[in-house]
Every structure is written in C-alpha cells, then in structure tokens.
Amino acid sequence: MPRPIRAVISLGALAHNLERARAHAGNAGLWAVVKANAYGHGLRRAASALAGADGYALLDFEEAITLRRAGVQKPILLLEGFFNAQDLALVCEHRLTPVVHSMAQIEMLAGTPLAAPIDAYLKINSGMNRLGFTLDDVRPAWNALEANPQVRRVTLMTHFADADGASGVEAQLAWFEEIVAPFPGAPRSLANSAALLRFPETRADWVRPGIMLYGCSPFADRSAIELELEPAMTLESEIIDVQRLAPGERVGYGFSYEAAGEMTVGVVACGYADGYPRHAPSGTPVLVGGVRTRSVGRVSMDMICVDLSGFAGAGIGSRVTLWGRGLPADEVAASAGTLSYELLCALAPRVPVIEAP
C-alpha cells in the first residue's frame, strides 16, 4: 500500500484559469508563467494544459529545454535572462527570449557571436529596485541592443512590487512611462496576476500572469472564488490513526496543544517533508471527508494532527484535504503566515501527483 498522500492536478482548472486571464487581458499577448515547475504543478503537464497561452515564461534553462524537447514551439521568455556568455549558445539553439536587466548581460551579448538573431526583453527598474535599468542607464542599454545586429525585437518590461497591495501600481506605472518615453514604438509588458486583475491600464502588449493560472488569489482581501478561479492543485491524504484524549492531555512535539476537554484527534499522513508549512499553527483549516476542521499541535515531518471531535463517521482511512478543492490554499497559507505561492512551489518531490480532467 502506498502512503495515502497525493496531489491531484486538475487540467481543466488550469485551462479555465487561463480563460479567466484571457478575459482580463483584452488583446494583449499572454505569457503563462510556469517557473518553479509551474508553481509545483509539473512543468510539462501545466504547459500542455495551458497550451492556449501565447508563450511560456520561466527562468531555468533546464526547464526551457524540457519544454522544447517536449515539442513546444511557442516563444519562451527567460525571466532572469542568461547568467554567463556560454548560456547564449543555448538561447540561440532553443530560440529563447532572454530578459536583459544588466550592463554585464549587454556586454556578454555584444561580445558573443550568435548562430541566429534573438529577441530580447529590456527590463526597466520602475521602483521595485530588484532587477532592471533605470532612467540614466536605459538609453545606453537600449542603444547597445539596437546597435547589435544579433538582436531583433526589443520589448520593454517592468515588474510591480505592490500591485496586490496598498501602493498599487500608480507610481511605478508613471515612472515606467517616463523612462520609456524615448522609445515609443517598442512593445511593452508589465502585468503580473495582481496587476492584470486590478489595473486594466497595465495590460499593454504582453501580460505575465502566474499565480491566477493555478487558481489562487494574489490578493489578501479577494478570494480565488470571487475572482472565479478554480484550484488546480488539491493536496489530499488520509487519517492513518486516531487518538482519544482526556482533558489536559497534549499532542505532538513540544506538547504545544492541550485538550481542554475530551477530544478525538486524527493523525494525517502529511507533514512538512511533503510541503505542508511547518509554521501552520493549531487552528489551521483542514477538511476531513469534505468537512472543515482544524489542525492541533505542531506540524511534524510526516504527520499533522486534526481535531475529529464531533466527526462521528471519521476514522482511519477518512479522506483529508490539506488544500485545493473545497479549501483554498490561500486560506491555509494565511494561517501559516505565508502565501499560496510558497505552498504550491514547496510541494515535495516525494508526493505522488495524479492528473484529473
């Protein structure tokens, strides 16, 4: 008998969420962001379910090559570009579109003969201060790319730091527009999921949704259900043992949870080595047989405990949902002080994955 844990990936949910992104994107081209193994959903599987996208955005060469070997012909955007001059041979061979965010990359490009011309994305730092060129260095960067006969089309891009938050995009958008004003004809790409859903003025020529494709909300105050997104990953397991506690008895490492009265506790085959967040405190929502209960005690490597008091029919073999259908990953993440992004990406390789339509 295999351990009962598994992640069920709904291909239909991925396709549905892509439709939702399209509905917001207007006529813009759409990069499906599939970095980090498609946010834990499996790169090839997700790319094929998201075949309606205009291209795929990721950042590992390995992942890009995996897609090409799987027969993907669409454009592939490398969100961190190339890391050294040798990478440029792979960029050409696999027809990848690198983001160029530093003078070091521009010099590598100028100094390396390419087998074929490439397209590039020129990254503008509009205030996030992570990657990109800002006002003073964008002109030399642009000129160097334009002067390089190996570079075909240049798209101007930026990334928002707080499209989901209180600051929004207004200041970054204004600063981006000022920086790129000297290059009026060039195509532009700005929006992640949050910007796409909240600020239609950021659609420009290419949008770059990630998290919404997987059915999670980028916002703390708007649920995936309100956004009409469907969870693509459901993490399921089973109860593998049951304990009956007397008042004052405690559960798990550190004895951190103490039973106030008599209670029944179910032990679930899922722990932090499966990708469940160790910081999820007692009270984190869990479904048993589709009914909501809460975790009790610390998350251990391979197990968590849940409150089964009042769950008459529940026992060994009862089905447990850690997140996904019926229990948004966003809620579990919020309880653990993190984001659904982190939960999805952290799904451990030891968890078997099955596909659902």
Ligand SMILES: *Cc1c(COP(=O)(O)O)cnc(C)c1O
């Ligand atoms: C990850 C990423 C995205 C997608 O962001 P979501 O919040 O998941 O929609 C878009 N653009 C860049 C540059 C990224 O790194």
